[in-house]
Amino acid sequence: MISFVVFSLKRAWQGFWRNALMSLAATATMVLMLLLLAGFFIIQTGLLAGLQFTEQKVQVVAYLQPNIPDSQVQAMEGRLQAMPEVASVAYITRDQALADFRASMKEQGREDLTQYLDSNPLYASLEVKLAEPAGVAVVTQALRDEPQVRNVINIEDLVQRVLTVTNILRTAGTVLLLVVGVIALFIIVNTIRLAVVARAEEIEIMRLVGASDAFIRWPFVFEGAFVGFLGAVIALGILALAAEPISGFMVDFFRVLPIQFGSLTRDLVVLVMGAGVGLGILGSWLSVRTYLIR
Amino acid sequence: MTIAPAPPAARPSSRPTTRPVDQAAPERAVLVLHDVTKQYPNGKVALRDVDLVIPEGDFVFLVGPSGAGKSTLIKLLIRDEVATHGEVVLDDQDLARLPRRKVPKMRRKIGIIFQDFKLLPTKTVWENVAFALEVTGTPRRKVKPAVDRVLALVGLTAQASQTPNQLSGGEQQRTAIARALVHDPRLIIADEPTGNLDPLISWEILQLLLRINELGVTVLMATHNADVVTALRRRVVALEEGRIIRDEVGGAYHHED
Numbered sequence: 001m002i003s004f005v006v007f008s009l010k011r012a013w014q015g016f017w018r019n020a021l022m023s024l025a026a027t028a029t030m031v032l033m034l035l036l037l038a039g040f041f042i043i044q045t046g047l048l049a050g051l052q053f054t055e056q057k058v059q060v061v062a063y064l065q066p067n068i069p070d071s072q073v074q075a076m077e078g079r080l081q082a083m084p085e086v087a088s089v090a091y092i093t094r095d096q097a098l099a100d101f102r103a104s105m106k107e108q109g110r111e112d113l114t115q116y117l118d119s120n121p122l123y124a125s126l127e128v129k130l131a132e133p134a135g136v137a138v139v140t141q142a143l144r145d146e147p148q149v150r151n152v153i154n155i156e157d158l159v160q161r162v163l164t165v166t167n168i169l170r171t172a173g174t175v176l177l178l179v180v181g182v183i184a185l186f187i188i189v190n191t192i193r194l195a196v197v198a199r200a201e202e203i204e205i206m207r208l209v210g211a212s213d214a215f216i217r218w219p220f221v222f223e224g225a226f227v228g229f230l231g232a233v234i235a236l237g238i239l240a241l242a243a244e245p246i247s248g249f250m251v252d253f254f255r256v257l258p259i260q261f262g263s264l265t266r267d268l269v270v271l272v273m274g275a276g277v278g279l280g281i282l283g284s285w286l287s288v289r290t291y292l293i294r
Numbered sequence: 295m296t297i298a299p300a301p302p303a304a305r306p307s308s309r310p311t312t313r314p315v316d317q318a319a320p321e322r323a324v325l326v327l328h329d330v331t332k333q334y335p336n337g338k339v340a341l342r343d344v345d346l347v348i349p350e351g352d353f354v355f356l357v358g359p360s361g362a363g364k365s366t367l368i369k370l371l372i373r374d375e376v377a378t379h380g381e382v383v384l385d386d387q388d389l390a391r392l393p394r395r396k397v398p399k400m401r402r403k404i405g406i407i408f409q410d411f412k413l414l415p416t417k418t419v420w421e422n423v424a425f426a427l428e429v430t431g432t433p434r435r436k437v438k439p440a441v442d443r444v445l446a447l448v449g450l451t452a453q454a455s456q457t458p459n460q461l462s463g464g465e466q467q468r469t470a471i472a473r474a475l476v477h478d479p480r481l482i483i484a485d486e487p488t489g490n491l492d493p494l495i496s497w498e499i500l501q502l503l504l505r506i507n508e509l510g511v512t513v514l515m516a517t518h519n520a521d522v523v524t525a526l527r528r529r530v531v532a533l534e535e536g537r538i539i540r541d542e543v544g545g546a547y548h549h550e551d
Contacts, residue, residue, distance in 0.1 A: 004431065208412070210400075210477065
């Protein structure tokens with residue numbers, strides 16, 4: 001068994017270098033396809049993070065009747081927090097609302113008109129962030145049922161429209177990634193098939209001298225795995241070199257997005273390595289199989 | 295060894311004698327074809343009701359025009375194809391009933407030689423011969439003595455480290471013969487082994503096959519080389535349109551009356 005594995009690995013290594021041109025062509029194709037796959041994966045991750053961010057922006061704002069005691073506000077906050085649809089509740093006092101408004105005006109470089117007013121015209125409010133945008137209707141109704149609430153800004157239609165768009169984008173991104181994955185699969189499998197077909201005579205001789213299927217198949221499978229591994233290492237190397245400028249750009253572009261670069265890197269390594277080695281093995285297995293079935 | 299003269303033939307002829315097909319093999323038969331018909335999926339019938347017994351140690355020429363069914367017969371013997379009807383029994387095993395996974399082991403009982411040699415151009419003579427052992431899982435320590443022995447037998451010890459393109463056609467074919475012999479086969483099948491060689495070299499190859507036969511290996515040689523067949527007066531099986539039309543010991547390439 002061990003000698004069989006050693007034999008297969010040795011033959012795989014020889015096979016790779018004896019047909020160096022073919023093997024390098026297969027590896028180059030593998031690198032390009034894996035880069036394509038990785039590129040679309042990065043775009044998909046960014047897209048998903050962007051959509052999630054957009055959806056998290058959805059919050060229901062309820063303006064309160066004037067002069068409600070703090071205890072009542074806290075009781076209301078507690079009731080809202082207990083709802084599963086609610087992620088967090090923030091209480092904006094009238095003073096806070098005024099301060100926020102002034103800061104916002106100043107930031108936009110506009111004149112602060114509130115300085116001409118005698119008193120604070122703003123209402124205190126509760127800003128309710130939702131766990132899921134879909135919960136907007138329930139939360140809005142719950143707020144309307146509170147006697148201390150003066151009015152609730154109706155954003156249900158808006159939320160519905162945002163959800164429609166994000167769902168379409170999410171589906172489109174997934175479909176696109178799958179399509180790219182299938183394309184990469186076919187191209188890689190075909191390239192490896194070419195490398196195997198180039199050695200059809202060798203396989204025929206092996207069959208004629210009485211080599212068992214395992215002895216014919218495994219050297220090619222190992223060789224395919226090696227092409228995949230080498231392709232993945234090169235592709236990851238290129239990605240690592242490109243990571244600095246790309247992540248700089250990403251950070252600029254998605255400054256506000258909750259992208260986890262650590263987990264993205266881990267996912268990329270797993271994806272590229274898995275796709276490379278997996279497709280290498282699959283391609284060899286399928287290609288050799290056509291010669292073994294009789 | 296040679297085949298004992300057959301019983302009196304129907305047609306009056308001194309020599310060669312016609313062999314009745316159903317005659318029981320006097321010795322252990324390496325190969326028995328019984329009532330074999332092969333029809334390809336496209337409907338073409340390549341072999342029809344073929345009966346053939348090849349005893350251990352026999353030397354048989356298989357002759358006939360192109361398309362007569364010689365290649366199909368050889369494919370049946372190495373179980374590249376399976377007979378549509380009838381039995382192909384090699385070394386007491388019915389090939390049609392042999393499970394697929396046992397085919398490789400059965401093939402090691404056959405050494406096969408082709409017109410185009412089928413050597414690997416990137417490997418040396420020694421490696422080409424050793425290849426047959428390596429890919430069948432022979433332990434390393436057994437490979438070297440076996441390869442050295444067959445290379446000495448075919449007279450290529452001095453060329454062991456050359457690659458096929460450095461060899462003459464005859465030397466390439468001798469390499470292929472060494473590879474066919476390295477498993478100690480029961481049967482050597484030679485498919486037009488002299489087809490690519492000039493007459494002198496062809497004779498060299500024939501001498502080698504005869505010597506291997508003298509060592510006890512059964513040889514079945516498909517050929518168009520009329521000179522060789524007629525001169526050697528061995529057993530001749532002639533195929534035409536998928537049928538055996540002649541099976542005589544000491545025969546010539548063409549039918550003689």
